Amino acid sequence: MSLPAEIRLRPIGCVRSPFHDPAEIPKGKGAKHEAEGTIELRPELVEGLRDIEGFSHLFVIWCFDRSEGFDLLSQPPNADRPHGVFATRSPRRPNPLGLTVVELLGREGHVLRVRGVDMLDGTPVLDLKPYLSSVPAEKLRRGWLTEAGA
């Protein structure tokens, strides 16, 4: 396997959310992510948002910037035993990347109003992409989360 040793990214903007402490973010069984917030892009990137209003939902790729180090096994609050970190959404991952689907409520210039934020206020955003299609419900298996009743 020949891999680049390092990939360097620069945030395109940040999240403004009502959450200032990880404990405030709904987690685990039955957690609903209905919180509203904004995604503020660096103003010089505003042209990159042209026509984004046509999409109802966006993928946000972001950085767990207040997480340090990682564990290969993680026991989420709704789990009865540890699971591999790649089978969880733990912040303590080899690369501290987060992924959230948000509903796009509106745009004012370089600022997107969104619903469904589960990031801390000030979280750096690395990329935005249109959410295009879904896996049909009947084809989806939800692994240990099924047992956990979540």
Place this chain on the structure above:
Amino acid sequence: MSLPAEIRLRPIGCVRSPFHDPAEIPKGKGAKHEAEGTIELRPELVEGLRDIEGFSHLFVIWCFDRSEGFDLLSQPPNADRPHGVFATRSPRRPNPLGLTVVELLGREGHVLRVRGVDMLDGTPVLDLKPYLSSVPAEKLRRGWLTEAGA
């Protein structure tokens, strides 16, 4: 906006796919991503895959490592005019991050067999996450792609 100047990531592994040239990857209207391939993690990360077999689909966050530079506007093959890069899946993005949903077919140690790869062979992988839920079809709007008939 106070943002970290730079975020450094190290690939967790790479994609093995049948595609060696971007032209071989199905794109645009009606493109189906049924190609099978593997995701080979760095062997020392194998424990991070524990219980991942229970999930039918995974998010793969990866790096467009053969793309250089970016454009704020991009005209995909199925578009009749340029759109903001964040409203497209163009590889020429401010951060060269790709996101693909794959179906997990099986695992042998640190190697995952998957269906639905749309990456070039050798593409660095940055993170894997379980695909947990879908936006209901009736709530999804697909922006300029609707007009494009894709």
